[in-house]
Amino acid sequence: MNFNLDFRYVLIILVITIVSVILHELAHGVVAYWLGDRTAKDAGRLSLNPIKHIDPYMSILVPLILYMLNAPVFGGAKPVPVNNRNLKWHEWGMALVSIAGPLTNFLLALLFFLIGYFSGLLNGAGGEVWRFFFAEFVYVNLGFMIFNLIPIPPLDGSRILYAIAPDGFRNVLASIEQYGIILVYMLILLFGEVFSHVMISGMNGIINFFYFLVGN
Numbered sequence: 001m002n003f004n005l006d007f008r009y010v011l012i013i014l015v016i017t018i019v020s021v022i023l024h025e026l027a028h029g030v031v032a033y034w035l036g037d038r039t040a041k042d043a044g045r046l047s048l049n050p051i052k053h054i055d056p057y058m059s060i061l062v063p064l065i066l067y068m069l070n071a072p073v074f075g076g077a078k079p080v081p082v083n084n085r086n087l088k089w090h091e092w093g094m095a096l097v098s099i100a101g102p103l104t105n106f107l108l109a110l111l112f113f114l115i116g117y118f119s120g121l122l123n124g125a126g127g128e129v130w131r132f133f134f135a136e137f138v139y140v141n142l143g144f145m146i147f148n149l150i151p152i153p154p155l156d157g158s159r160i161l162y163a164i165a166p167d168g169f170r171n172v173l174a175s176i177e178q179y180g181i182i183l184v185y186m187l188i189l190l191f192g193e194v195f196s197h198v199m200i201s202g203m204n205g206i207i208n209f210f211y212f213l214v215g216n
Contacts, residue, residue: 010064012133013073016140017063018140020105022078024144025106028097029080037086047079053077063140071192072199073140074147079154091163098159102145106206109141113210138210142203152187153180179205 026048029040045052054060058076066073087093114135116122124131151157153173156179162173176183188195 008129009132010067012129013063013067013136013140014060016133016137017049017059017073017075018054020108020137020141020144021059021075022048022050023108024101024148025053025077025080025103028082028102031100032080032082032087032097035087035089035096037083037097039083039086040080043081071196072135072143072146072203074143074146074199074206076148095163096155096159098156101156102148105141105145105148107139109145110210112137112141113207114214117210117214117216138207139203142206143199146202150184152184153177155180155184 019157026046029045032039033041033046040046045054055076060075061074063075066075082094082097084094084097086091087097103121112134113122116131116138119125120140121130148155149157149160151161153176158173162170163175208216
């Protein structure tokens with residue numbers, strides 16, 4: 001593979017990552033706004049402007065490193081500010097705000113799978129670059145979805161778990177909030193192979209479900 005083609009693949013990963021994290025965060029903000037919280041709107045985060053959302057480390061560097069290591073690609077953006085005291089249904093409202101991001105990634109993966117499948121581009125009808133684009137759009141969004149559903153604060157899965165957890169466990173979640181992302185990174189570093197296996201298995205299982213939906 002020549003350098004130019006490598007560069008195109010890297011650029012594709014960057015574009016997919018940026019689009020995916022922007023829509024993920026925008027979904028959080030829009031649902032929060034629907035449920036009565038204007039915090040994201042007042043902060044200018046109900047926007048498709050990449051500058052409003054991109055975190056140089058989580059949105060660019062981490063996904064690129066993972067791609068170069070041939071590991072499942074995931075990442076994030078600047079978290080959308082939400083004041084759960086303004087939300088309807090409080091904890092359940094926050095759970096709805098939280099699930100909106102991973103659900104958006106799931107729907108993006110399904111949409112691009114269907115477009116790629118029925119156009120033939122996912123199977124290489126338009127050449128290797130188009131096949132790569134559609135395949136990676138599916139994989140990256142499924143990777144974002146699964147990663148964000150990990151039930152460790154501040155990831156989305158913890159907000160969903162918080163809504164159904166007893167008070168004692170809620171206190172545990174709250175106590176590790178500020179250290180949660182460090183804990184996630186430590187788990188990935190210490191159990192990276194297991195983590196990758198679980199993510200790849202989950203992604204492939206969902207893709208098999210997509211093929212089932214189209215009768216394949």
